[in-house]
Amino acid sequence: MNFTKSAFSEHAKNFKPEDMQVQMEGKNCIVTGANSGIGFATAEGLASRYELSFATNVLGTYTLTELMLPLLEKAAPDARVITVSSGGMYTSPLTTDLQFSGDTFDGVVQYARNKRIQIALTEKWAEKYKDKGVNFYSMHPGWAETPGVAKSLPDFSKSFEGKLRSSEEGADTVIWLALQPKEKLVPGAFYFDRAEAPKHLPLTGTKNSHSVIDSIVEKLRSFAGL
Structure with missing residues (x-):
């Protein structure tokens, strides 16, 4: 499998603080919405350090948040930090195999793994910063009719053409989380359609896997050079 070096982690180190500030009536809050994903990770470019899906969804997300x-x-x-995850994470437990070391690369599986890591990172950050006034939430936008879905899952996109959500509908809960009084939200929670949603489904074996998040964070700090 070929890897593609993503510039996300490098760009994350060069953000301008003023670009991150959002003025809302009576308060100054900072909201960061992480990239919701790229579906199938594809082999692009020359040999490099990081698999593209991992670099986009996990390493870039982690680096930007830590530096901010x-x-x-x-x-x-x-x-507030709002991380856009996916319902795809329900199928995958947390794993320390961050860049998919298996012989046969599966973009769908890797995507699900990355989205599960985002959920666990949100929990970790929420616990760590609960007394510092920084609030962390993750969310699932639902299946929206976007160019990313059409490119990554063409058969799925064609089968459900006209039945998927609009981009605006997909963004609704992100905006809602940004504007809700924090007293009405649960730190570290996973939201879907303006309501707290479960992070684990029965019989999937994902709940206990979150115990490996500390070792994953150590790897991410090393990869990011923090």
Whole structure:
């Protein structure tokens, strides 16, 4: 399998603080919505360090959030990090195999793994910063009719043409989470359609897997050079 080096982690180190600030009536809060994903990770470009889906959904998300935390703490007590995950994560437990070391690469499986990591990272951050006024939430936008879905899952997109959500409908819960009083939200929770949703389904064996998040964070810090 070929790997593609993503520039996301490097760009994450060069953000401008003023670009991250959102003024809303009576409060100054900072909201970051992580990339919701790319579906199938494809082999593009020359040999490099990181698999593309992992670099986009996990390493870039982690690096940007960690580097923004000093700024987020200044915006406390109403700074928020909203990570856009996916219902695809329900099928996958947390794993320390971050870049898919198996012989046969499966983009759908890798995507699900990455989305599960986002859920566990959100829990970890929420616990770590619960007393510092930085609030962390993850969410699932539902299946929306976007160019990414059409490219990554062409058969699925064609079968459900006209039945999927619009981009605006997919973004609804992100905006809702940004505007809701934090007292009405649960730190570290996973939301879908403006309501808290379960992070695990029965008989999937994913719940206990979150115990490996600390070792994953150690790897991410090393990869990101933090």
